[in-house]
Amino acid sequence: MTVDYGMCARRLLRRCVVIYLVSVTLIQSKDVTMVIGEVGGAVTLPCISDLQRLPIHLYIQRPDPDEFINGYHKTRDLPSPHPDYANRTQVDHTQGTMKLWSIRLSDEGLYECHIGYPTKNNQENIQLNVTANYSIPNVTVACDNGRCLVTCSSDNGYPRRDVEWSLNPPLNQSTWGAVNSSEVRDPASMLFSVFSSISVNCSSGLRLNLSCAVGGALSQEHTVCRPPDISVVSVISAVSVIAAVLLCFLVLVSNSKKKKAHTARGTQGGKGAASSDENVQLT
Structure with a gap:
């Protein structure tokens, strides 16, 4: 029987490509849990949603580059936490969480939780978004x-x-x-x-x-x-009214005086005419 090694190699290559593409798709489509923390505060990163089984190990790290932050292992000693997270993290493998406090802006980013069980390993991704409240403007x-x-x-x-x-x-x-x-x-x-x-x-x-x-x-x-002050407007209005009334009063007084003067002149003119007539008759 003749074996076509070239054909076998091509089939094997296709299978490898398919497996690679499937694995890449699974990694890219993996859910990411969003968590929000505040500068100076504390936050809990939930690595495990199924608490029916306790993990053998639980590692939390940040990718690009890989930085081991903290973790738990049932039988082994783990390296010390990363210096940036020293005395700021605590892992609770029974709850599948890592608590992070004294949050900094540099803590923002993606976290990977690697969970090991007797029969399989899981990975959970968590995106931590950091905020800081603005002061009262x-x-x-x-x-x-x-x-x-x-x-x-x-x-x-x-x-x-x-x-x-x-x-x-x-x-x-x-x-x-x-x-x-x-x-x-x-x-x-x-x-x-x-x-x-x-x-x-x-x-x-x-x-x-x-x-x-x-x-x-x-x-x-x-x-x-601000609109004009009401008191100022009232004073101006009052002064205007008083000025108008005073002006009218002065006009009336002036007209009255003119009428009296005109009447007096008319009376004096009548008396002078009467005296002239009397003089004529005596003559």
């Missing part, structure tokens, strides 16, 4: 000639967030507009500080309240534009 207002420059700033947050403005009542873009926006990242903590400034036209005389928010942190509401 600080608002400053500077006004000149009917226009106000309003600035909002917030510090020590992650990831980067934009400043969001809330105007009450809402105004159209012809009345206000953004001047600039910027952010600064601390080189040590890697946290963000964000800033935003807007210009507001207050010439309409309407009251305007506004606030700003950054990543869920909300500032107090500030009054930027």
